[in-house]
Amino acid sequence: MTTTSQESGNEQSTEGHLSFRPGPGDRQPAAYARRRRSFEVAIAFVAPISFFALWQIASTSGWLDERFFPAPTTVWSTAVELVRTGELQESLAISTRRALIGLAFGVVSGCAMGILLGLSPLWRAALEPFLSACYTVPKLALLPLLLLIFGIGEAPKIVLIAITVFFFVWIATMEAVMSMPESYREAGRSLGAGPWQAMRHIVIPAILPQIFVSIRLSAGVSILVIVGAEFVQGGDGIGYLIWHSWSLLRAEAMYVGIVAVALLGFVLGEVVKWVGRLLMPWAPRDAGRAVM
Amino acid sequence: MRSGNAVEARAVERVFHSRKRDIHALGPVDLDVRDGEFVCVVGPSGCGKSTLLRMIAGLVTPSAGELRVRVKDGRPDAAMVFQDYSIFPWKTVLANIRLGLDLAKVERREADRLARSWAAKTGLSDFLDAYPASLSGGMRQRVAIARALAPNPQILLMDEPFAALDAQLRQVLQDELLEVWQADGRRTVVLVTHSLEEAALLGDRILVMSNRPGRLLADQEVPFERPRRPELRATPEFVAFREQLWHLLRDEVRSA
Structure with a gap:
């Protein structure tokens, strides 16, 4: 040859x-x-x-047109100015706090509902059609109702995020429980695991990777929702900063807000990935990424 | 229940209902497994031998008849080794082996000691902190066996434990199981297998089952002395015995 x-x-x-x-x-x-x-x-x-x-x-x-599309250098100097006055940090802190509290409530309730419906065909039959129908309702459209119910404090915005996140986590968790290999549960039962022990040692660790994928998605969504909510209601937060700057024809400050939101979403996503790696040392490094 | 029997089945049957049709998987079967006996169940695919095993483990109930199993603390005093997907990827080797003890709320130090000693007997001492994803198929089944044995069950149930392994590794694990079981003071074992060689090497008694619905075709004592050595496989007596088993089973497999 x-x-x-x-x-x-x-x-x-x-x-x-x-x-x-x-x-x-x-x-x-x-x-x-x-x-x-x-x-x-x-x-x-x-x-x-x-x-x-x-x-x-x-x-x-x-x-x-510089009035609507100011140069990045102009945006940068505005950003420096907003940081110096503390306006940017304050807005980010307020919005992040709302997003995280809403995210936490949404994740916990979504997991609980997902596990319940995943494990119990009876509860699934009772609630899945109803919840599936609710899933497609645009949650931002509920804001006026939530304002009516919860008043105009922090509560309506946090509840709005929690409701949005709930559906993402609920669906992912339920599917994860239902696609869990039957032999995992049988192995647990044959070793004498009771229902709560099976939950702790088998069900939750088995579905944790999919839960984290849904939390990563939800983290981004919670920021979308809080910015949207702050557009239409209230007088603080990064969404307010963006909307308010636009109505005052301060386009450069609006861009600062938009870039800050993008960075916030990125950082939040990375934090979720990092926590996931801490909690799932058995999973390959980019497990969540592979699923996504 | 007669003393001296770990398992007694009387006219046990199992039917699985699905939307389209009912599948009569097993029975009626009558069976006694004596304490300390190593029983192997062989039969064609789908003959219900796994179902029988799962009934003994309490995972499936009989559709008819009665199955009596020795219990401890209100549940079958039995542990099961599955073919695959049974050791937990989120637990280290040590935590997997210790799981049955943790579930029984054995004190941590004692549980660790027992788990380590079973890991040593199954050749896993160097892998205690490894996660299953980094282990070979043979290592994973060693973990499954050690995990089943660690809580010291009276009855060990094995559902084609080596079927997913390659031929050489299967032989190695058969030899190890033979050694561990003979050194362990004769625990009761019910092992379901496709391999007549495996059954003849390991078992005291071999139950040959028919096609679905599975019934007992033959109940064959294995004529080899204990303790046995892996070299038994190469003897003419062993080869002849395996042929004899194959004669019992051949027609069933052909018509399956």
Whole structure:
């Protein structure tokens, strides 16, 4: 068999045979993987940097109306100003607090309902159709009702987030319980596990990865909801900052708020992933990512 | 229940109901398993031998007849080793083995000691803190066996425990089980298997079952002395005995 002197791995020879030889990734796997990783990190920055560069050029050269599309440098100096006055941190703290409390209530009630309906065909028959119908109701449309019921304090916004999150977590948890291999539960029973012991040692750990996927989704959703709610009601929070800046024609402050929301969502998602890794040391590092 | 019997089945049957039709899976079956006996159940696929085992474990109830099993604290004094998917990926090897003891609220230090000693007997001492995901199939079944034995059940139930392993590994684990069981003071075992060789090597008695609905076709004493050694497999007597079992079973498997 003839071989070729080419750098790349697989080459057609003249005799009608294929000659397989080690490629660059096979000869120096460690160095190759390192270069590959640096490259991947680098190209992750290409998209946002080009985006902001184009924006900057378009804005300063007058292709875009500066009143509505201020240059990123203008937005940056506004951000510095808002941080100096404390306005940005305060708004973020208020919204984060609402989102987290709502998220916590939603996750706990969603898990409980998911486990109940996942384990009990009777409860499933009784409640699943009703809850499924409620799932599709746009929750923001409930805000006026919640204001009527809970007044105009923190409660209606937190309840709104909790309701939204509840459905995500409920569905994921119920499906996870129902798709759990029967042999897990049988193994528990054959070792003498009672219902509560089975819950603690078997059901909850078995469904934890899917629960965390739903919490990651919910964390993002809770921020969407709180920003939306703050648009329409109340006088504080990051959503209010965005909406209020827009109505005062302070577009640069609005962009600061929008970017801050994006960063907040990113950070919250990372925190959930980190907590998930702490609670599930048995799972491969990116288990949640693989499911998503 | 006669003393000296760990399990007694009298005209036991099981029917599974599904939306389309009823499946008569098993019976009627009459059966006695004596204390300290190693009984192997062989039969064609779907003959209800796993169902019989699960009834003894208390996971399935009989549709007719009566099944009596020795109990401790109000539940069958039996532990089960499943074919797969039974050790918990979220628990370390040690925590898996200790689970039955934890569930019985055995004090932690004592539970750890027992779990470690069973891990040592099954060759798992170097893997106590490993999670099952990093273990081979053979190691996982060793964990399943150690976990079943740790709470010291009177009866050990094994549902094709080595069927998912490759042929060489299966032989290694059969040899290990033989050694562990013979050193362990003759616990009662009911083992369901497809392998006549496995049944002949391990069992005191072999029950041959028919096609569905499974009934007992034959009840065969295994004529080899204890303690047995793995080398028994290569003897002419062993080969002849396995052939004899195959004759009993062949027609059932063909018509299955």
